Amino acid sequence: MGYAERDSLSLELAAGDALRQLRFALPAGEYRGLRFDPIDREAAARFTAPRIVSRGGEVVGQFSRGELGLLHDIAELRQEGAELIMRPTPGGADPYLEISLSGPLRLEPDAAKLAKEAAATFAVVLAAQLAVAWLFSRTTSRRL
DSSP states (O other): OOOOGGGOOOOOOOOOSSOOOOOOOOOSEEEEEEEEOOOSSSOOEEEEOOEEEOTTSOEEEEOOGGGEEEEESEEEEEEETTEEEEEEOTTOSOOEEEEEEEEEEEEOOOHHHHHHHHHHHHHHHHHHHHHHHHHHHHHHHHHO
């Protein structure tokens, strides 16, 4: 499974003890796996089981410790209650893990966003047609 940096999403996060909910807007498409890079340095991290939630709030994918596959630069990944505790290997500066999907996960485009984009496109096309019609009427009236 290949991953490209240009397709990645990231957030700046300060170190601390409190768990915070982080949201990443995944684009519509078909996913066969996900790579999760919780940190970019040698430090412990803790998080709850990652999940994918639709824009409508429906959980469409939830992943347990057992579904977290390939571990890179991770010495330990253990479950403590609802949390996963990750400790990188000593000197490991880029710990990441992969979320294995049992089959393709299809994320559909947001209908409201599509409607808004279609309305904006329609408005631009309509404005262009009106401008052309107005220019044509001015040109025609000059000839008379």
